[in-house]
Every structure is written in structure tokens, then in C-alpha cells.
Amino acid sequence: MKRTSRMSVLIVICIMISLFFLMTFVVFKQEHQQEKIDQKVDYTYRDFAQKNKNVKDGVIVLAYHRILKNNKTVDFAKKVSKNPQLQQYNVAQNEFIRQMKWLKKNNVSVWSTDELIKHSRENNIKGKHVVLTFDDIDTTLPRNAAQTMFNFSFPFTIFVITGQAGRNLDGEQMATWSEIARLAEHKEVTVGLHTNDLHYQVNNHPILSSGKLSKHTILEDYKKSQQKMKKEVSVNTHVFAYPYGSENKTLTEYMYLHGMNGIFLLEPGVVTNDMPDILKRIPRFIVTDSNFNQLGKWFNSR
Structure with missing residues (x-):
């Protein structure tokens, strides 16, 4: 040479x-x-069941992100990475199946978001119930989780980042519009919004609640997400989840005045009767590989 x-x-x-x-x-x-x-943030929610043990009539909304297959590649990535996207915001597929089996075996009432909204408006929540939701919608939902819920006939809601469908977001491959459309065909599935192009942070703070965006930019993004959902999936959606769970009050008020029936955050809590404006700030319990037992403790408390 x-x-x-x-x-x-x-x-x-x-x-x-x-x-x-x-x-x-x-x-x-x-x-x-x-x-x-x-x-x-304490994702173990170790005091959750104890704090809510006296709530006899209420709904817990579960928030899932990624359902990862159990294989050596995933195990290795979790060991070498400290990224909470792998450590906190995912559930292993076998653990997810175990959780769904637990709900079925214990005859837990699984509501759709429509049922949650209806009973909340009527102040008619009786007994204990759970709602299943999924954020972002990467390929692990249609490939690793959806069929399990269809097998059990569990209703669930997907919150889609409309501007990221089919793209790679922070190392995660988002589901394509065709995959989302196939999910939407099932009667068990409710399709919701997760912004169009505002699912990111600046200086470790969610952009929507950072004060760095104009009202015009925020509302235009919301309108675009509605338009894109209608174009791609022929759905007029009426539920919305804030990225990272951090709200923007201007957007909340606008959405609620323009047909949005339920707006979801990311913080643990139980939806009960007579909670003022609860449909504007619906709490959700982020599920990890290890904290589902807190839900079981709450359901078993009498």
C-alpha cells in the first residue's frame, strides 16, 4: 500500500x-x-396504596410506554445504560402479560377512556376500576402488547405523536401510520393525541410548559395534530395526553373549549367522584417492571 x-x-x-x-x-x-x-421522581410509588386505602370508589389510569421483548439484547442494553427510557419507562413483555393476566384473574373492571369520562361527568363512579393507556406509540405496542389485550378484550387508549409516526425518536422506532390505523380498527382501541411536534425538552424541561413557545405556536401544533389524525386514520379524537405529563394551561383551556373531553397528565392519583375539573387534569400511574404490585394492594384493600 x-x-x-x-x-x-x-x-x-x-x-x-x-x-x-x-x-x-x-x-x-x-x-x-x-x-x-x-x-x-419515585416511580416505585411505594406509599400509593397506603395513601389511597380509604378510596373505595375510584379509577386508576395506567400509563405504559414501551413493552420490550425478553431477550439478551434488551437485557444487555438495560445493564449498560442508565437511560430511564430503558430503566423506568418500559415493561418487559412477560411482565406485561403477567399484569394483564392478574387483571383478568382478579376480575378487575377495565374501563375505556370514554367510560371514565362518562362516569366522571355523572359523578357515578362506583367500585374500583382501571384504565389502560399507552404513550408515544412505538413499534413495541402493536408487536409486543396489543394482541394480549385483544385476547382479554381489554379496552385501551393510545396517545400518538402525530408528527413522529414511522420515525426514530430518541432511539425508539415509532409505529407507522399503517400500524396505527390497524390498531384503530379494533373496537377496543381509542386513539388520542400526544402533540404533533412538541414532544421534546429544552434544558431538561418539557417545551410545552417551559414558557418558551408562543400561544400561536402551541395552538397551531394542536390543530395540526388533529388534522393529521383525521387525514391518516379518519379519527376525530377527543382525548389528549401531555408529553412528560407537564401541562400548559393555555392549551388545556383551549382544548377543553373545543371538544377535548379528557386531558391526561403523568402523576399518580385516583379519579373519584366530585373532583373539580378532574377531566382537565386526569392523573396517571406510570407502570414499570416493579411497581404494579402497588395497584394490586389498592384493589385488594377493602
């Missing part, structure tokens, strides 16, 4: 090594920043 050729190869190798270390540093920094935020 000529000297010039060897030099060219060495330069390319050096560039590749430099890029690798640069990417590793960026990923580490992002994960470290997110880890610090995540440490502020």
Missing part, C-alpha cells in the same frame, strides 16, 4: 474513533442529565 493510501486510511480511522468518543460523551451527558431528573 502506498504511503498516501496508508495515511488516508489512518485519517479515516482517527475520524471514526473521534466520532465514536464524541457520540459516547454526548449520550453519557444526556443520560446523566436525565438520570438527575429521574431521581427526583
Whole structure:
């Protein structure tokens, strides 16, 4: 090999090594920043059942993100990464199936979001119920979770980032519009919105509640998400979930005045009768691999 050729190869190798270390540093920094935020939130909800043990008539809304297959690749990624996208916001497929079987075996009443909205408006929640929801909608929902819920005839709601369908978002492959449309064909499925292009953070703060966006930008994004959902899936949706659970009061008031029946956050809580404006701020219980037992404790408390 000529000297010039060897030099060219060495330069390319050096560039590749430099890029690798640069990417590793960026990923580490992002994960470290997110880890610090995540440490502020106790996803075990260890006191949840105890705090709500006296609530005899109520609804817990469960929020799932990713349902990951049980394989060596996923296990390895979880071990080497501190990213809460792998550590907190996912449930292993076998654990998810176990959870759905538990609901079925214990005759837990699984409501749709429509049923939740109806009974909340009528102040007619009697007994204990659960609502199943999924955020973002990456490919793990149609591939790893949906059939289990269809098998049990459990209703569930999907909150779609309309501007990201079919794309890669933060390392996760979003479901395509055709996959979302096939889900929407099932009577068990309610389709909701999760913004069009505002599912991101600036300086570790959700952009929607950061105060950095104009009212016009926020409302235009919402209108675009409605239009895109109607175009792609022929659905006029009436439920919305805030990215990262952080609300924007201007958007909430606008949506509620323009046909949005239920607006969901991400914080633990039980929906009960006579809670003022509860349909504007519906709490949700983020499910992980290990905290589902708190739900069981609440259902078993009498």
C-alpha cells in the first residue's frame, strides 16, 4: 500500500474513533442529565396504596410506554445504560402479560377512556376500576402488547405523536401510520393525541410548559395534530395526553373549549367522584417492571 493510501486510511480511522468518543460523551451527558431528573421522581410509588386505602370508589389510569421483548439484547442494553427510557419507562413483555393476566384473574373492571369520562361527568363512579393507556406509540405496542389485550378484550387508549409516526425518536422506532390505523380498527382501541411536534425538552424541561413557545405556536401544533389524525386514520379524537405529563394551561383551556373531553397528565392519583375539573387534569400511574404490585394492594384493600 502506498504511503498516501496508508495515511488516508489512518485519517479515516482517527475520524471514526473521534466520532465514536464524541457520540459516547454526548449520550453519557444526556443520560446523566436525565438520570438527575429521574431521581427526583419515585416511580416505585411505594406509599400509593397506603395513601389511597380509604378510596373505595375510584379509577386508576395506567400509563405504559414501551413493552420490550425478553431477550439478551434488551437485557444487555438495560445493564449498560442508565437511560430511564430503558430503566423506568418500559415493561418487559412477560411482565406485561403477567399484569394483564392478574387483571383478568382478579376480575378487575377495565374501563375505556370514554367510560371514565362518562362516569366522571355523572359523578357515578362506583367500585374500583382501571384504565389502560399507552404513550408515544412505538413499534413495541402493536408487536409486543396489543394482541394480549385483544385476547382479554381489554379496552385501551393510545396517545400518538402525530408528527413522529414511522420515525426514530430518541432511539425508539415509532409505529407507522399503517400500524396505527390497524390498531384503530379494533373496537377496543381509542386513539388520542400526544402533540404533533412538541414532544421534546429544552434544558431538561418539557417545551410545552417551559414558557418558551408562543400561544400561536402551541395552538397551531394542536390543530395540526388533529388534522393529521383525521387525514391518516379518519379519527376525530377527543382525548389528549401531555408529553412528560407537564401541562400548559393555555392549551388545556383551549382544548377543553373545543371538544377535548379528557386531558391526561403523568402523576399518580385516583379519579373519584366530585373532583373539580378532574377531566382537565386526569392523573396517571406510570407502570414499570416493579411497581404494579402497588395497584394490586389498592384493589385488594377493602
